Amino acid sequence: MKNRQMTESTESLLKTIQAHQPQATISPLFQKAVEMPPKTAQRKLGANRGKTRLWLEGKLLSDSNWNRGDAFDVIWLDGVLRYIKNPNGSRKVAGTEARPIIDTNTDKLATTLHATTGDKVSITITSNSITIQK
Numbered sequence: 856m857k858n859r860q861m862t863e864s865t866e867s868l869l870k871t872i873q874a875h876q877p878q879a880t881i882s883p884l885f886q887k888a889v890e891m892p893p894k895t896a897q898r899k900l901g902a903n904r905g906k907t908r909l910w911l912e913g914k915l916l917s918d919s920n921w922n923r924g925d926a927f928d929v930i931w932l933d934g935v936l937r938y939i940k941n942p943n944g945s946r947k948v949a950g951t952e953a954r955p956i957i958d959t960n961t962d963k964l965a966t967t968l969h970a971t972t973g974d975k976v977s978i979t980i981t982s983n984s985i986t987i988q989k
Contacts, residue, residue: 899973908959919981919982925955935968936964
């Protein structure tokens with residue numbers, strides 16, 4: 856229900872803008888956000904070479920417009936990890952066009968999310984951000 860309310864308020868905003876400025880052009884990114892509510896998923900934290908690992912790939916990313924080569928920043932907050940798209944970001948989506956991959960492999964995952972290998976984390980993905988929390 857929360858996603859539906861957000862989409863309805865975004866659609867309302869779009870209609871208000873068009874009513875007041877009929878000649879206004881709406882960016883394709885904004886239009887896509889209106890059409891696509893956030894996606895949610897759960898993943899288990901894994902391990903690789905003794906470090907905690909979170910692996911995101913494929914349709915989960917591409918369906919939300921996260922594609923190979925997209926730059927992003929990583930924000931570590933207490934209990935929350937966020938990836939924010941930024942053309943000048945310090946990280947890039949890896950993989951192929953058909954199978955984009957974001958691989959985070961550090962013990963900072965466990966510390967930030969208060970989790971251990973094998974714990975499930977919740978993931979919320981929009982076209983501009985990915986939020987991960989336990």
